[in-house]
Amino acid sequence: MQATFDYTPPKCCHCQGKQIKYNFQKPFKIPFIEIGGIPSLIRLKKRGFQCKDCHKVTVSETSLVQKNCQISELVKRKTTQLLLNREALTHIAEKFALSTSTVYRKLKQFQFKDNFSTLPEVLSWDEFSYQKRKTSFYCSRP
Numbered sequence: 001m002q003a004t005f006d007y008t009p010p011k012c013c014h015c016q017g018k019q020i021k022y023n024f025q026k027p028f029k030i031p032f033i034e035i036g037g038i039p040s041l042i043r044l045k046k047r048g049f050q051c052k053d054c055h056k057v058t059v060s061e062t063s064l065v066q067k068n069c070q071i072s073e074l075v076k077r078k079t080t081q082l083l084l085n086r087e088a089l090t091h092i093a094e095k096f097a098l099s100t101s102t103v104y105r106k107l108k109q110f111q112f113k114d115n116f117s118t119l120p121e122v123l124s125w126d127e128f129s130y131q132k133r134k135t136s137f138y139c140s141r142p
């Protein structure tokens with residue numbers, strides 16, 4: 001799917017001066033959710049704006065993707081949902097045409113909190129030696 005994102009230029013965020021339409025950037029490849037079971041990509045061209053006063057160039061922003069990012073918010077949410085359902089990283093990466101490292105970075109953003117206020121009803125442990133006269137302790141919940 002190909003799209004062009006264009007709108008009237010806002011005021012300059014640096015000096016509040018008037019901006020003019022500058023040019024289109026090369027199309028960004030934004031992975032999107034499956035359409036009819038087929039992975040889809042949006043090739044989005046964003047408009048550049050140049051300030052008449054300070055001559056700084058800015059690029060149009062959309063709610064589809066965050067600034068300086070090329071993965072859509074919907075794909076990020078779907079990835080999070082599948083990670084919570086314990087799907088495999090490679091399966092999620094193939095489904096949304098992402099790399100496994102991208103999915104892994106999303107997994108690393110989760111914060112898991114351990115509850116140490118109570119112990120389980122059953123707790124097993126064992127001592128064993130693994131080198132000369134060195135012992136180790138193993139604890140598990142069945």
